[in-house]
Amino acid sequence: PTSAVLELTSSLAWARDAVHVPLDPEALLPGLRELGLGEPVLVESRAPERGTYLRRPDLGRLPASLDAVSSGEWQVGLVIADGLSSKAVVEHAVAQASALVQALDGLTIAPPVVVTQARVAIGDWIGQRLGVDTVLVLIGERPGLSVADSLGIYLTHDPRPGRTDAERNCISNVHPPEGLGYEVAAA
Numbered sequence: 001p002t003s004a005v006l007e008l009t010s011s012l013a014w015a016r017d018a019v020h021v022p023l024d025p026e027a028l029l030p031g032l033r034e035l036g037l038g039e040p041v042l043v044e045s046r047a048p049e050r051g052t053y054l055r056r057p058d059l060g061r062l063p064a065s066l067d068a069v070s071s072g073e074w075q076v077g078l079v080i081a082d083g084l085s086s087k088a089v090v091e092h093a094v095a096q097a098s099a100l101v102q103a104l105d106g107l108t109i110a111p112p113v114v115v116t117q118a119r120v121a122i123g124d125w126i127g128q129r130l131g132v133d134t135v136l137v138l139i140g141e142r143p144g145l146s147v148a149d150s151l152g153i154y155l156t157h158d159p160r161p162g163r164t165d166a167e168r169n170c171i172s173n174v175h176p177p178e179g180l181g182y183e184v185a186a187a
Helices: 002-020 029-033 050-055 086-103 122-130 182-186
Strands: 041-044 076-081 113-116 134-140 151-157 169-174
Touching (some): 076 086, 076 122, 113 122, 122 134, 169 182
Parallel strands (some): 041 113
16 A cells, blocks of 8 residues: 555664764764763774765774873773764764663763774774773664664773674663663663
8 A cells, every 4th residue: 555655665764874974073072071980982993984984884992092081090991883873873972871860870980982983893902002801882773664763772881992782691671661771771
């Protein structure tokens, strides 16, 4: 039926837009500053623009530079990466980061790092540079036909380049109210 075709076409358009729309990292900074973790740091991957990022996932796993990232005495690093849905990051990352900060009360958390054109493994480089025991990467998940704004959280202990996906834990489908809620995901 026409209604089914229109619904499918609309869902595909939402998914396509979620993948292609670049993240405006500046939009996240006020909310991240309110977390009280220090001034957020902006980093880019080696993918120079969105098209290259989508065609070359390997470049999204590598930082262009980590000069702006300082080492410290923190236990946890918090990385916010656009991934495949900047929409998910804009809608959920700050609220999820806030829930994580509350859930991790008693642990020291580094200033947040926001990364554009990024894949999950870029967190290994950033975590190592920060000198943290554990890195949490909040990243926009690949959109599907029913959800274009789902956030994933990847946890890696002892982050360093060369870690495999098998060495990470993942919590996915964070997008309240239909998906996982922020406090539940943080717990």
